[in-house]
Amino acid sequence: MRVGIIGLGLIGGSLGLDLTVKGYEVIGVSRKPETCVKALQKGVASTSGVEFGLLNNCDIVVIATPIEYIIPTLKSLVNYLSPHTVVTDVGSVKNSIVIPAQEVWSNFVGSHPMAGTANSGIDAVENNLFQGTSCVITPDHHTSLRAIALVEKMWRSVGCKILTTTPEIHDQAVAWISHLPVMISANLIYSCLGEKDKKVREFAQKIASSGFKDTSRIGGGNPELGLMMAKNNKNNILNTLQEYQKNLDIIINNIESDNWQEIQQLLVTTQGKRNDFIDN
Numbered sequence: 001m002r003v004g005i006i007g008l009g010l011i012g013g014s015l016g017l018d019l020t021v022k023g024y025e026v027i028g029v030s031r032k033p034e035t036c037v038k039a040l041q042k043g044v045a046s047t048s049g050v051e052f053g054l055l056n057n058c059d060i061v062v063i064a065t066p067i068e069y070i071i072p073t074l075k076s077l078v079n080y081l082s083p084h085t086v087v088t089d090v091g092s093v094k095n096s097i098v099i100p101a102q103e104v105w106s107n108f109v110g111s112h113p114m115a116g117t118a119n120s121g122i123d124a125v126e127n128n129l130f131q132g133t134s135c136v137i138t139p140d141h142h143t144s145l146r147a148i149a150l151v152e153k154m155w156r157s158v159g160c161k162i163l164t165t166t167p168e169i170h171d172q173a174v175a176w177i178s179h180l181p182v183m184i185s186a187n188l189i190y191s192c193l194g195e196k197d198k199k200v201r202e203f204a205q206k207i208a209s210s211g212f213k214d215t216s217r218i219g220g221g222n223p224e225l226g227l228m229m230a231k232n233n234k235n236n237i238l239n240t241l242q243e244y245q246k247n248l249d250i251i252i253n254n255i256e257s258d259n260w261q262e263i264q265q266l267l268v269t270t271q272g273k274r275n276d277f278i279d280n
């Protein structure tokens with residue numbers, strides 16, 4: 001299968017690496033010529049350059065640019081595509097992408113691989129980034145079965161389990177488990193930096209260990225990605241932040257009032273329920 005990938009950063013580049021290993025022919029297109037040179041050196045693609053013309057006759061083209069460039073990229077790309085080519089994306093939001101994309105190219109299926117690290121760009125690419133993760137796809141009743149099958153086959157070949165839903169449910173769910181945590185984690189780092197006593201702040205920085213590493217990891221990630229998530233999933237992220245704020249106020253109240261039983265109940269509940277989110 002001939003797969004084109006546009007945007008050779010963490011997600012696009014890592015996908016190219018794994019697909020190349022699996023024997024797919026990968027054509028990589030990116031914005032900067034030096035990224036395309038590195039992509040060839042790293043084995044991300046067998047052909048790479050900045051021209052969309054390289055992507056004619058692909059079975060699938062994956063748009064892996066930052067979110068705000070996905071639709072503009074598709075609009076420029078369509079003049080170079082063969083009619084049979086299926087286009088997918090990897091954007092972390094789906095509502096603002098899928099309908100406009102299907103209007104531009106009917107052979108479009110939205111995807112979102114639930115994988116990532118705190119790093120970005122071509123130097124961040126990793127083998128097996130998708131192994132054992134879920135990939136959400138968001139086809140609708142207009143989407144051809146052939147397009148769905150091709151996209152599923154590609155993600156399965158790099159180790160993803162496929163989950164299918166609507167763009168609306170996807171965006172509400174990722175607000176809870178991905179976009180809200182980015183804001184909470186960023187606010188955690190920011191709040192710690194706000195400690196006014198320099199001695200305390202510096203000592204905290206020295207002793208921060210696994211707990212802080214776990215809870216601050218995504219707040220210390222790619223700022224461009226976090227901003228795009230907030231802008232493009234604004235209403236859902238606001239809903240989750242408001243719900244979070246309500247619960248935080250309850251925790252503050254309970255601590256102020258020495259309601260230790262309530263605090264204990266909360267921690268017992270969360271200890272028992274955490275696995276519902278991560279054991280899947």
Ligand code: NAP
Pocket residue numbers: 006007008009010011012029030031032033035036064065066067069073090091092093112113114115116117119120121122124222225
């Ligand atoms: P990234 O590491 O910054 O990679 C994006 C790459 O796209 C950049 O390295 C850049 O390469 C290229 N690019 C930027 N603008 C472009 C344009 N106009 N045309 C062509 N290439 C362009 O970002 P990422 O983390 O891989 O994220 C890419 C997409 O994956 C986003 O839509 C994001 O929502 C989604 N996603 C991210 C994660 C995650 O955890 N990181 C997880 C799932 C999905 P140059 O060097 O050529 O400029």
